[in-house]
Amino acid sequence: MLKTEQQQARERILDASVQLFSQKGYDGTRVSEIAEAANVTKALIYYYFKSKEDILDHLVRFLLDNATAMTMDFIHTNIVQMIKDGRLDILPDRLHFNDNAAIRCFLENVQVYFEKVLDYLLQYRHILRIFMLESLKDSKHNTKLFRLMDFFGDSEKNLLLKTISAADQDFNYTPELLVFKFFYAICPIVSFAVYYDDYQKMSNFSDDQLRTAFLQSSRIIFGSLVSGQDILLKNNQLEKDLSHR
Structure with a gap:
């Protein structure tokens, strides 16, 4: 079954978070950087997750x-x-x-x-x-x-x-x-x-x-x-x- 655009966007957010957290550390990563790496808006990140800690x-x-x-x-x-x-x-x-x-x-x-x-x-x-x-x-x-x-x-x-x-x-x-x-x-x-x-x-x-x-x-x-x-x-x-x- 093909993934919807929403599912794909959510996965990109998680993948980008893993990459940035492992490279820069949790504290050193900003939500804006996750949004840029995942090619989504910050608003979309907060739609799926309450905060960076929630991720x-x-x-x-x-x-x-x-x-x-x-x-x-x-x-x-x-x-x-x-x-x-x-x-x-x-x-x-x-x-x-x-x-x-x-x-x-x-x-x-x-x-x-x-x-x-x-x-x-x-x-x-x-x-x-x-x-x-x-x-x-x-x-x-x-x-x-x-x-x-x-x-x-x-x-x-x-x-x-x-x-x-x-x-x-x-x-x-x-x-x-x-x-x-x-x-x-x-x-x-x-x-x-x-x-x-x-x-x-x-x-x-x-x-x-x-x-x-x-x-x-x-x-x-x-x-x-x-x-x-x-x-x-x-x-x-x-x-x-x-x-x-």
Whole structure:
């Protein structure tokens, strides 16, 4: 279906905003510059968006809503379904699978999901770059990147926690798991997407080489959590060993 002139104009506004925000920063970009780059009037921008901040909020919602949809699809079709089938039991400190076939299936599905999320973030890496820039500033917009915590934190907005807990009440987020998810799961893939273009220029890697190397690194890191038929959420023995040093 062909897009209407209004839809095209709105997309041009958003595209111009992403380009200018990522180049000049949010504060350094004026609405008049967005209008000029999008070939529209300022009045038309204010017809679609209440303010420049409303444009930024729209970009946040767009990115998070799609990432949330992909994650919830993975949760329902893999984790919840495996719990219902009796192939997965969530314990306080680990995910326990009833046999090797179940854990292999889960790991394969995790990798497919991870690749899907990676490609999505790479596609919209310029939007992520804006969030990263704003998160480092002392401004009211520096919490945009941390909106991800609404999805992973222990709050009413956490659909992931609610969905898995409904299938297995033993599931819960410990402080260690929350920190791990943000700094060892979210931050690496976000940083990779944000610095992708710069790193590629410095390394002279092709798109395929760089993407493959990152995915292989993620497999190694995630694989380190696997112990037999378990995926460890907390290594109690390691904590004991470290506490006695």
